[in-house]
Amino acid sequence: MPSSRPFRSTTAAATAAAAALALLISGCSSGTSSPGDAGSPGRSTEAGADRPAAAVAPLQPLPTAIPANLRPYYDQKLSWHDCGVAGFQCATMKAPLDYAKPDPATDLKLAVARKGATGPGQRLGSLLVNPGGPGGSAIDYLQQYAPQPAAVRARYDMVAMDPRGVARSDPIECLTDRQMDRFTQTDTTPDDPAEINTLVAAYRDFAKGCEARSGKLLPHVSTIEAARDMDVLRAILGDKKLTYVGASYGTFLGATYAGLFPTRSGRLVLDGAMDPMLDSRAINVDQTAGFNTAFTAFATDCVKKKDCPLGTQNAQDAGRRLSALFKKLDSHPVETGQERKLTESLATTGVIAAMYDQGAWPMLREAIAQAQSGSGRELLALSDSYYERDASGHYANQMFANPAVNCLDLPGAFTGPNQVEAALPAFRKASPVFGDNFAWSALNCAYWPVKASGTVHRIEAKGADPIVVVGTTRDPATPYTWAKGLAAQLSSATLLTYVGDGHTAYGRGSDCIDTAINTYLLEGTPPAKGKRCT
Template identity: 65%
Template sequence: MDPRRMLRSSVLAVTAAGLLLSGCTGTDPSNSSSVSTPEGGGSGSGTSAAPVAELKPYYAQKLAWRECGVPGFECSTLKAPLDYEKPQGESIKLAVARKKATGPGARIGSLLVNPGGPGGSAIGYLQAYAGIGYPAQVRARYDMVAIDPRGVARSEPVECLTGKEMDAYTQVDQTPDDPAETNRLTTSFKAFATGCEKRSGTVLPHVSTEDSARDMDVLRAVLGDRKLAYVGASYGTFLGATYAELFPDRAGRLVLDGALDPSLPARQVNRDQTAGFETAFRSFATDCVTRTDCPLGTTSVADASARLKEFFAELDARPVPTGESRELGESLATTGVLTAMYDENAWPQLREGLASAMEGDGAGLLALADSYYERESDGSYTNLMYANAAVNCLDLPPAFSRPQDVEEALPDFEKASPVFGRGFAWAALNCAYWPTPATGTPHPIEAKGADPILVVGTTKDPATPYKWAQALADQLASGRLLTYDGDGHTAYGRGSECIDSAINAYLLKGTVPQDGKRCR
């Protein structure tokens, strides 16, 4: 398992998008005839906003759009301050893409989308799914827009390791059994952090979620929208909520799907996720044991859980071949299993991968793990995991400061998940060695004065447990909770007509579903 909070939208089907935000208060986000200028922002917990005058050049810039390889899409570059406290200093270039509203019907405005991560490419998501797969009536009336957050993909990406170094990193034993293995794990964390500082030291202190939220406001103004319309999934919900906190008067129709609870410290976030993946695995196991091809047995969920834990221990002692130079050990196998928890449509693939691995062929589980890490066929990696660590370690103080802290917390994590608890606990140690101190702190987000904000939660979501959506909806002064009773990570665009119609109605008409509405 990778030592970072797994807050991504589905990696197996690009169908994990966000939902939609609440109704508007009678103002359409497209009703803007002039470019907005900054007004300072709300009550964010990080860096203070720069004086209005010093940011005006950024808010007044014009984007030069060009074709960018995918038919129907245009790309451009947005400039923003590298450091919002020093806006007259160095700037950063951020990649932007859009697909114009197709009609019929009057254009409403721009709809920004973010698939989560942190570290997921919003532009890649727009071009692969949102710009072509969102409901036709939404694409007809909105310009579909994406900005790769700073440090991500096309926006001055954080870089840390070579492909070979990353291969080695993903195979380090993350359930150490003795001091020597603990030392190897902490050494790998330190080497990862050192690589990030060496290759990306300039941008590393300036990739917080608050920085990216401020970038979104610059983009909103440059696009000519008076208010932001936004669909954010997974980590994208924290980005959207942070925007609403900073700029409540500019928060329009915001949809936060697969929500985070911003009030939680990092240790609790990791512990809650441990329980979330346990819930998802038990749902998988409940289905698996009813099938004759279940590699974990056909008796009970408890027996399936015990068999998987036993299998991981076997791989820890004796990795199996995969048909290439990398073997399948416990760490990669765990990541492969967890990957399939994001989307129940991957369960058949997981059953097959587990069965093959138990017979000595680890290729199937390795493929699942590679899809999570975004490892390319040539052995290179996207910068997803590098940006993921950079943002997470800047947004919250570390969960643990030393290995002894992890050891003391192990019983609590193993209670949350007998199968995955040890790995999640040790994974949470990575930010202890991060070269840049955290600038964010856990705190509730109220966003007083914002239009109604739609928060969406899935009851068996592994990566963003349902109680987080409940908590965020309660914290937000204008929060409205929409619930999907089901499996998988996020809800919009994943097969529920009830969910999709509620979100579409909000985006198109500003109609807010009844608070607490539930869908199956």
């Protein structure tokens, strides 16, 4: 059961699913049309109504002068050592827990890794990467998956920092592995008051666990604070301006940096963009529609194959068959060869995990067929990849950091079950297959122990160098309308469009996208206005 949907990068989610395969292995219309080229950017559904951009307050830049009480952080020297991964060095950076009241006694220790420019060619500086989440480990991403090609790696020192509360950087902890197993199996499509109460209790217990284990950190893992950490790192690395590639939620982090520090923003690539003008409910409804679009693409491809486990008629019929499978699993979970059975909630998460990249579609077809035949092993493997649960049963901390950041950055989508029930028609319209699951999953922040410190805003970043925003027309997790919305807000942005499926576009097989971004990173020249790639 997702604690809230992570805006996970392709490499953080689909690559994990591909690894699982090798072992076998964060309202748009719901038809076959794509919502990608429709809609008006910059809308917010806060208070139940669309609002023009002018009605949403902009994120204000911070003063360019570094305050005296923060100078020790900006002036610190990192002690680099071998990471144990070929060619990488690691270090620990200090950052104040609270930028408003810095106190060395409460400093955070943030993990940083780098790999020096390989040459040939003149070094251009440091290139910081972040895979999204929120809660994804940037260091793991850099060391294992970062897509930057040889030409970029030759000219830049590749750098990653796990954000505060994530992985190696004072990670947020909430539940034990056994507790997390039970949490992920909680029914997120409750059918009666008793099941609603069970779901609410699960959210309350999750929140209480986070407060008990990480209470001091919870108020200080916002995206704004993480962006300020990036500015400290920029200065320590000796770069006058930040060069950055962020995927998925990493686009929100990068755009926030540009809004806070426009004159220190250099070449920024924001791939799979989020729109900061959307409130939590709008985000959840849009993402529900995005996954419906991705499922429609999968189902349209599946029904053309003789062995499609969802029939050979059309995508709508395939959706009904998948919903029937979920309903069957709700009352009769199937064996997996493990202690855990495949429940409806785990099966739904497994299907969602495969929606991040079309490369996982063959695996998903086989997993659904096996589940229909009484074996949940492969759908469970997909679900485990999404939750970052390893073979020993240990969970990475992404599912703890994810709600901690999301529930702090914006007020929750709902305040209680009654509001969810009232919103179900909108979610079901966005996706007949996934609507209920996404609606009830969005209830988690209602019980969060820390009040949200962030609000809906727009980001202009006036004075920033040219920024490249990348959007994929059938992106499930960060719908294309979000990329259009962010690009319209940023004063120096260019929108680069990938016409296709999957989450994010850079380094995923499009020479057109890769060439445009590599040229920008190496030469500073953004792609032509309106450029579209396939």
